[in-house]
Amino acid sequence: MAEITAALVKDLREKTGAGMMDCKKALTEANGDLEAAIDWLRKKGLSAAAKKSGRIAAEGLVAVASAPNKAAMVEINAETDFVARNEAFQTFVETVAKIALQVGDDIETLKAAAYPGTGRTVAEELTQMVATIGENMNLRRAKVLSVKKGVVATYMHQSLRPGVGKIGVLVAVEGDGEIGALETLGRQVGMHVAAARPDALDVDSVSPEALAREKAVLIEQARASGKPENILEKMVEGRIRKYYEEVVLLEQVWVHDGESRVRAVVKKAGATLVGFERFALGEGIEKPKEDFAAEVAATAGV
The missing domain is CATH 3.30.479.20 (Elongation factor Ts, dimerisation domain)
Structure with missing residues (x-):
């Protein structure tokens, strides 16, 4: 079992907005895997994060x-x-x-x-x-x-x-x-x-891995609703269309008028x-957190 550190729990909480205990449970269930823990929280409806954004660090x-x-x-x-x-x-x-x-x-x-x-x-x-x-x-x-x-x-x-x-x-x-x-x-x-x-750019260009991951989350969310299995497929299809509208350029709503599709x-x-x-500058690069007090102490030879 991987060690679930306070720093890991804090990181997951910052990424998802979920509660501390929920984050700890998610990491335990995911054996310390941050990405799997995010998916676990989403499946349980405990995370509002639809997709990660790269942290501007460099x-x-x-x-x-x-x-x-x-x-x-x-x-x-x-x-x-x-x-x-x-x-x-x-x-x-x-x-x-x-x-x-x-x-x-x-x-x-x-x-x-x-x-x-x-x-x-x-x-x-x-x-x-x-x-x-x-x-x-x-x-x-x-x-x-x-x-x-x-x-x-x-x-x-x-x-x-x-x-x-x-x-x-x-x-x-x-x-x-x-x-x-x-x-x-x-x-x-x-x-x-x-x-x-x-x-x-378009639906065909969406990463198969990203789509499979999204579908897995959506299926679990749909099942949690308690709806019959024959309804679940239609629910997932609708949510996948919504997903495309979020991540596919041609399917997005044109920011300049707020109503047209980019495709149109x-x-x-x-x-x-x-x-x-x-x-985006520094996207995806983690910048080490600086401990100013420790730096001063080191400089002073403390």
Whole structure:
């Protein structure tokens, strides 16, 4: 039996909003597995959490760069927000996004690419930045999207300068319409994606594992209602449709008017969405909790 620590109970409580004793029981039932404990609470109707959100824990910046028919986005992390306000660091992240536009989004290839005007690679320039600024940094991820006919629009939320900020989105839009109109549509979709945080473009793109997990939870919730088995299937089908409306971009309600579906908006514009990507700075990275008192004591030699 895995040890159920107070810290683990606290973490589960923060993620689900369930009571402390319920969290402890869920972890005991799940043998300490946090994800299984979340599902256990949901099946019992004790958690309001429909899906997890990544915890914004790391600092740094996200940057986007565009060219005809394609765009790139990168995330580079640092230890503190102070670095994000450093102009040299901003320029570095911006430049790496432009390099990704040329060499692609494979991280090792990107690190090995030449950094302009220095005689160094991107990885070597990053090492130079670490030495100069005095903080650890990491080129975490990159993404390049392209289309045959249309645009890859970009959107940056919480910008520190054009194309550099905290939440970046790429939206690939194909169509025969005027490029400016497609660009406008793509940017509007980018704003929607930044706010609504979809997981998949369409129903067929939903992760089979995520869908199976959701169905398992919904089935248990339906059975707990006490309804006959022949009714349960219809109940689950209805809830799965609701699930798609929450996580699938084309099925979501358009944030700009609060009533249309994204699918309908795109169709009316005579366009097709073929892909999107959303980078939220530090999402999914756990940042160690700092014990200020312990740090002071260590510094003082206590």
